[in-house]
Amino acid sequence: xxxxxxxxxxxxxxxxxxxxxxxxxxxxxxxxxxxxxxxxxxxxxxxxxxxxxxxxxxxxxxxxxxxxxxxxxxxxxxxxxxxxxxxxxxxxxxxxxxxxxxxxxxxxxxxxxxxxxxxxxxxxxxxxxxxxxxxxxxxxxxxxxxxxxxxxxxxx
Numbered sequence: 001x002x003x004x005x006x007x008x009x010x011x012x013x014x015x016x017x018x019x020x021x022x023x024x025x026x027x028x029x030x031x032x033x034x035x036x037x038x039x040x041x042x043x044x045x046x047x048x049x050x051x052x053x054x055x056x057x058x059x060x061x062x063x064x065x066x067x068x069x070x071x072x073x074x075x076x077x078x079x080x081x082x083x084x085x086x087x088x089x090x091x092x093x094x095x096x097x098x099x100x101x102x103x104x105x106x107x108x109x110x111x112x113x114x115x116x117x118x119x120x121x122x123x124x125x126x127x128x129x130x131x132x133x134x135x136x137x138x139x140x141x142x143x144x145x146x147x148x149x150x151x152x153x154x155x156x
Contacts, residue, residue: 015056015147016054016055016056016146016147017055017056017057017145017146018054018055018056018057018064018066018113018143018144018145018146019052019053019054019055019143019144019146020051020052020053020054020055020066020068020141020142020143021051021052021142021143022051022141022143023051023052023053023066023068023071023073023141023143024088024090024102024104024115024117024140024141025053025066025068025070025071025073025090025092025102025119025139026070026071026092026099026100026119026121027051027139027140028047028050028070029044029047029048029050029051030051031137031138033047033048049069050068050069050070050071051068051070052068052069053066053067053068053071053073053143054066054067054068055067062076062077062078063075063076064076064077066090070094071092071093071094072092072093072094072095072096073090073092073093074090074091074093075088075089075090075091076088076089077089077106084107084108084109085105085106085107085108086105086106087103087104087105088102088103088104088105088106088115088117089101089102089103090102090103092119092121094125095126097124097125097126097129098124099121099122099123099124099131100119100120100121100122100131100134101119101120102117102118102119102120102139103117103118104116104117104118104139104141105117106141111144111145112142112143112144113141113142113143113144114140114141114142115139115140115141115142116138116139116140116141117138117141118136118137118138118139119136119137119138119139120134120135121134121137122134122135
């Protein structure tokens with residue numbers, strides 16, 4: 001938990017413009033650990049800490065990078081007109097090896113954002129880089145913006 005607090009401190013002090021308390025990338029906590037939290041509280045707490053992600057907007061419009069203990073992700077988003085909604089696609093990696101693809105919609109609620117989508121994860125690793133059977137799962141992201149400059153309607 002101390003590392004999570006340190007990650008949040010760096011996010012608030014540095015050039016990071018987004019913090020996700022629940023990252024929309026691969027979600028072992030939400031799908032696998034939360035239902036068993038009472039039986040395995042230590043594992044559930046670790047997986048929850050792995051879901052904290054910080055993000056940076058890149059110079060190309062709509063392109064951003066997010067990173068957590070478990071996953072690094074390149075994502076692209078575009079606003080849906082003047083609505084506070086954007087579509088998002090992402091390429092999650094583990095130690096920079098692509099492990100799947102995700103797509104979803106992000107809703108802006110002031111400085112907070114909520115993202116719903118789906119993830120297709122092949123489960124590849126550097127030990128076994130070829131993906132196995134795809135696991136398609138729902139995703140849920142929740143976080144806030146630390147910097148609102150140069151954002152579209154869905155990103156402000």
